[in-house]
Amino acid sequence: MTSPRKLSPQEEARLAQVRQQFQQRKAISDQLGRIKNRIGVYSGKGGVGKTTVAVNLAVMLAQEGANVAIFDCDIDCPNVTRVLRISEGPKQDDEGRFHPSSRFGVKVMSMSFFQEKEDEAIIWRGPMIHNAINQFLQMTEWGDLDYMIADLPPGTSDAPLTVMQTLNLDGFVVVSTPQELSALDAKRSINMIKKMNLNVLGIVENMSGGIFGKGAAEDLADELDLPFLGNVSLREEFLNSKQPAVLESDAVADEFSHIAAGVRREISALT
């Protein structure tokens, strides 16, 4: 029997790289394995209320007793910390691992903690986003979670695609508004999720009522044969309260408790 051939420096380097990638993937899957359900909140359009829905849904699930974290993946416009009014970033332990702080019973991780100034523009390309999210996933001690709610970037470009692939999400809550144009965007978003062979848990109509009307998202859900998860009415509480609106108003809490029930039902139907 001959002894194994000595590796060339190139082969050594390649081997080290493969080993490192393997360790990275292992670290990520160990972390993600402790999270029972990973849910993305998404729409192709900005400003429809993704962050609002993600935050209030997370707080509602936590109120109901679940262990919940919110992961702000909107790399270009990380807004979760603004809505939650949290300025305290994660604590780093001796090994450099991040321990997210909690707010209103929800653990919070956001790209904005690593931004120098709040209004700084962040322009990242796909591979960088992929790396940043991988780093986050590797370095963050989420603990055991029932739900991770990911607030996704808008659009159908590189950024949301990369996040969807990297996070290996179980399903999506698609947010739309009563306007027809928004429903059209929601339809595009749903097509994109389906093309990636991922699950749509259902559609939420945000900003229902008042001048915008009501019902376009429910019609869309019917048309696409998807669950309609509920309406979130257009309300002042979302604009100027000191805490997430679910904690501020019983009417908002009712709407989100209905949505949370739908999310729980649809996610358990997947498994």
Ligand SMILES: Nc1ncnc2c1ncn2[C@@H]1O[C@H](COP(=O)(O)OP(=O)(O)O)[C@@H](O)[C@H]1O
């Ligand atoms: N149901 C609602 N009623 C009133 N204002 C809302 C409602 N939902 C969202 N908003 C407001 O609309 C703006 C955009 O919402 P946001 O959640 O940041 O959207 P996105 O994350 O999709 O860009 C915010 O100022 C938010 O406070």
Ligand SMILES: [Mg+2]
């Ligand atoms: Mg947002």
